[in-house]
Amino acid sequence: MVALGQAPKLPDMDEAAVIDAVPKQLLVGGSWADAHGAATFDVADPATGLVLCSVADAAPEDGMAALQAAARCQPAMAALTPRERSDILLKAFDLLHERIDDLALLMTLEMGKPLAEARGEITYAAEFFRHFAGEALRIDGGYRTAPAGGSRLLVTKQPVGPCILITPWNFPMAMGTRKLGPAIAAGCASVIKPAAQTPLSMLALVEILTEAGLPPGGVNVITCTDANAVMEPMIRSGLARKLSFTGSTRVGKLLLEQAADKVLRTSMELGGNAPFIVFDDADLDEAVAGLMVAKMRNMGEACTAANRIFVQESIMTAFSQRLADAMKALKLGRGTDEGVAVGPLIDQAAVDKVGRLVDDAVGRGAAVVTGGSAVHGDGYFFSPTVLTEVPHDADLNAEEIFGPVAPLTPFSDETEVVTRANATRYGLVGYVFTNDLRRAVRVAEALEFGMVGLNSGLVSNPYAPFGGVKESGLGREGGAVGIDEYLETKYIGIAV
Ligand code: NAP
Numbered sequence: 225m226v227a228l229g230q231a232p233k234l235p236d237m238d239e240a241a242v243i244d245a246v247p248k249q250l251l252v253g254g255s256w257a258d259a260h261g262a263a264t265f266d267v268a269d270p271a272t273g274l275v276l277c278s279v280a281d282a283a284p285e286d287g288m289a290a291l292q293a294a295a296r297c298q299p300a301m302a303a304l305t306p307r308e309r310s311d312i313l314l315k316a317f318d319l320l321h322e323r324i325d326d327l328a329l330l331m332t333l334e335m336g337k338p339l340a341e342a343r344g345e346i347t348y349a350a351e352f353f354r355h356f357a358g359e360a361l362r363i364d365g366g367y368r369t370a371p372a373g374g375s376r377l378l379v380t381k382q383p384v385g386p387c388i389l390i391t392p393w394n395f396p397m398a399m400g401t402r403k404l405g406p407a408i409a410a411g412c413a414s415v416i417k418p419a420a421q422t423p424l425s426m427l428a429l430v431e432i433l434t435e436a437g438l439p440p441g442g443v444n445v446i447t448c449t450d451a452n453a454v455m456e457p458m459i460r461s462g463l464a465r466k467l468s469f470t471g472s473t474r475v476g477k478l479l480l481e482q483a484a485d486k487v488l489r490t491s492m493e494l495g496g497n498a499p500f501i502v503f504d505d506a507d508l509d510e511a512v513a514g515l516m517v518a519k520m521r522n523m524g525e526a527c528t529a530a531n532r533i534f535v536q537e538s539i540m541t542a543f544s545q546r547l548a549d550a551m552k553a554l555k556l557g558r559g560t561d562e563g564v565a566v567g568p569l570i571d572q573a574a575v576d577k578v579g580r581l582v583d584d585a586v587g588r589g590a591a592v593v594t595g596g597s598a599v600h601g602d603g604y605f606f607s608p609t610v611l612t613e614v615p616h617d618a619d620l621n622a623e624e625i626f627g628p629v630a631p632l633t634p635f636s637d638e639t640e641v642v643t644r645a646n647a648t649r650y651g652l653v654g655y656v657f658t659n660d661l662r663r664a665v666r667v668a669e670a671l672e673f674g675m676v677g678l679n680s681g682l683v684s685n686p687y688a689p690f691g692g693v694k695e696s697g698l699g700r701e702g703g704a705v706g707i708d709e710y711l712e713t714k715y716i717g718i719a720v
Pocket of ligand 1: 390391392393394395399417418419420421448449450451452455456470471472473475476478479492493494495496526527528624652692696697
């Protein structure tokens with residue numbers, strides 16, 4: 225395997241052209257600029273370990289310069305009319321669709337997901353812009369007579385102010401548009417920081433927003449390797465009024481502490497530990513198909529991934545066999561290759577973590593039906609895996625697996641499975657498969673999760689409120705409520 229950090233060596237001309245076209249610098253106040261000291265870091269292809277290119281490695285002063293640029297631009301952003309903000313988002317939506325082939329290839333190269341999934345993510349990402357283009361026009365308020373008379377109560381909404389947006393590597397573009405869409409719709413300027421492993425999609429995205437007519441400084445982008453050193457002074461500076469973060473619960477908690485310093489508005493989209501429950505009255509083919517989506521989308525590297533799969537005892541054998549057949553049929557490989565359905569994990573640490581969780585479960589008595597180990601060779605691959613008889617105390621019941629491993633556990637009745645499904649500190653999403661309407665409603669209401677997929681393995685939808693409870697986060701992204709995260713409500717009392 226080629227180690228990260230080696231000299232850039234690009235495998236294919238189309239790929240080289242797509243990477244070449246992306247800006248590699250920081251976007252600050254409308255200009256692309258080197259990082260302090262012209263520092264850079266390498267971005268690699270997780271399917272090969274080869275370096276794709278280098279991008280600017282921001283220092284703390286670069287982060288502060290970007291935030292100052294956002295703060296300077298805030299009045300101009302707030303002064304754009306709703307129609308102007310809406311039109312910028314619609315133009316960016318069109319550009320994303322126009323360039324979808326190149327953007328999908330770029331995402332596959334830096335993140336590993338199969339090309340078809342990368343295209344799917346760009347369509348999903350663009351949809352946040354179309355949705356919030358509409359929401360920009362619908363920001364409302366109120367006007368009424370005070371009950372005692374004598375005054376009028378005027379309620380209006382204003383942009384919250386400059387925002388710091390931080391996104392993870394697993395959905396390199398959609399996690400950005402899910403924040404930038406409502407920020408722009410509300411009239412907020414921002415600094416966005418993508419994950420160090422996948423900066424290229426975000427750099428391409430902010431270039432599109434610039435082309436779409438966003439004022440200079442309306443969005444600024446910082447890429448860096450020392451996230452804590454760069455972001456903490458920005459968060460504590462008092463220049464920003466809002467912090468929106470998608471990533472791990474561990475980092476989310478740290479950022480909440482930092483945000484407390486200046487009492488920033490916060491949105492936190494954090495980790496998950498989704499239960500996937502299959503009752504014996506479910507349509508088995510539908511349940512297997514649903515699980516394949518909930519488990520295998522993004523190679524299992526999703527906060528929404530089915531992490532604990534509860535199957536009613538009487539159907540366990542039939543279900544596990546069908547699932548194993550479906551898993552064995554998946555082609556593993558570089559996401560750019562024809563027919564590949566499962567790409568690499570993001571890095572060696574991810575492969576090691578998934579391997580540790582599988583070994584722990586097997587050591588405690590779980591049986592491997594298919595898969596069970598890393599695939600040796602170039603890149604960071606783990607074979608699609610089905611485990612049965614997974615004991616309750618296995619580590620993977622408590623941790624996000626973030627890989628293509630489906631651990632099955634039997635259950636006997638509804639009360640038992642709801643109790644076990646809720647026995648987690650996380651609360652992002654749960655899935656229920658049943659054909660009994662009353663049971664479906666009972667269980668969906670009893671699950672302590674922000675979202676429930678009912679006979680569906682996919683809940684993500686720009687038009688629906690996405691978010692978790694408990695340690696999975698605060699606030700909602702998308703849906704009609706998504707823009708509220710970027711608006712302050714102001715009340716003006718009018719004497720008459
Ligand atoms: P992560 O390690 O928490 O990193 C997320 C982002 O935070 C990255 O940009 C990272 O930068 C940055 N970061 C790390 N430490 C920081 C610090 N001290 N200060 C400021 N920023 C910091 O998470 P990840 O591994 O990239 O993503 C996977 C996690 O995201 C999983 O837990 C997954 O469940 C969660 N996720 C949640 C949702 C949701 O909507 N609930 C959606 C997708 C993913 P670097 O790359 O430089 O470390």
